[in-house]
Amino acid sequence: MNTVYVNGEYVPQSDARVSVYDRGFLMADGVYEVTSVLDGKLVDFDGHVKRLWRSLSELDMAAPVTEDELLEIHRRLVELNNIEEGGVYLQVTRGAAPERDFAFPNPDEVPSTLVLFTFAKNLVGSPAADKGIKVISIEDIRWGRRDIKTVQLLYPSMGKMLAKKAGADDAWMVEDGFVTEGTSNNAYIVKGNKIITRGLSNDILHGITRAAVLRFAQEAQMEVEERNFTIEEAQQADEAFITSATTFVQPVVAIDEAQIGDGVPGKVARRLREIYIEESRKAAI
Known part of the structure; x- marks a missing residue:
């Protein structure tokens, strides 16, 4: 069973949970990136992170971790799940406010949600x-x-x-x-x-x-x-x-x-x- 990352924790995919009030679920209020993996290594990681920061900035959404932390999470998931060829999916949402509301919640009170998971896929021999x-x-x-x-x-x-x-x-x-x-x-x-x-x-x-x-x-x-x-x-x-x-x-x-x-x-x-x-x-x- 794959290990996934949810808000600071590495958990079995069957145990991965986010709130029903998460704005990604309710409002599609979130951004994502997919980074390919070849030979167990990340392809174009720097470009994906730069685009992620831009997406977050355009939506006035807080970044939940630093670039270095994000790299470490990617690498650890690739290692934990033995991904030689495939990818890492990353999603950031504006988090889970106490109530459903069209207005953005205060980022100081409602932290962003960060989820990552891996997948194996034949990329080269497609x-x-x-x-x-x-x-x-x-x-x-x-x-x-x-x-x-x-x-x-x-x-x-x-x-x-x-x-x-x-x-x-x-x-x-x-x-x-x-x-x-x-x-x-x-x-x-x-x-x-x-x-x-x-x-x-x-x-x-x-x-x-x-x-x-x-x-x-x-x-x-x-x-x-x-x-x-x-x-x-x-x-x-x-x-x-x-x-x-x-x-x-x-x-x-x-x-x-x-x-x-x-x-x-x-x-x-x-x-x-x-x-x-x-x-x-x-x-x-």
């Missing part, structure tokens, strides 16, 4: 990376602060289910005619040697894997263009792919049943995946 995934397009009707990694994930979950019902693997969301991102990932197309992805703004999550992959692409002399693109442009691209902490770089081979390129993972996505895994293993802590 079958989906070998064959590619199919996506559908759906309207993006989420709130306007998608740059904050909140636990408000109902619509992305609905998007995943719409994709499943359509015989696809995921959905790309579209707003004002342009792709924003996938349900739990950033979206890209490739034309020639040029990688095209939407620029950073409040409209999309500032992906940690995205930042690393774009940096590696530029170091490999690949051209990167950050701009909006449409589903129609994506369908006519040479390649398409997604990035996230637990998929790394994953090729997309069809969008709304239209085949992308040759209908198989392209050379740019495959090469970027190789580079990302290689460099992540070197830099993991």
Whole structure:
């Protein structure tokens, strides 16, 4: 049975408890991060912590521990649960006020809730990376602060289910005619040697894997263009792919049943995946 971390204690997952008054449960008043684990080490930990601090700051939410303490908790959970490949999920909420109220509780009186748990997952040898995934397009009707990694994930979950019902693997969301991102990932197309992805703004999550992959692409002399693109442009691209902490770089081979390129993972996505895994293993802590 896995060990999880709840508010300063390491407990069996069956004994893990938070209050029914916790605002993460009642209001989705919380943020989260997922850090991948390769070879028992943490990938891009510094980037995930920096984004966590930003999310907390944007929501005026108190950080429950320091960065050093957070690193120690991650490492201990990985060790306790013998995770060689997989990830660590972290969630911070505004805590459990004595009563349900829309107004934020006083942080001096109501401490934040901090929960972490691990999961094992085959990240490197992913079958989906070998064959590619199919996506559908759906309207993006989420709130306007998608740059904050909140636990408000109902619509992305609905998007995943719409994709499943359509015989696809995921959905790309579209707003004002342009792709924003996938349900739990950033979206890209490739034309020639040029990688095209939407620029950073409040409209999309500032992906940690995205930042690393774009940096590696530029170091490999690949051209990167950050701009909006449409589903129609994506369908006519040479390649398409997604990035996230637990998929790394994953090729997309069809969008709304239209085949992308040759209908198989392209050379740019495959090469970027190789580079990302290689460099992540070197830099993991």
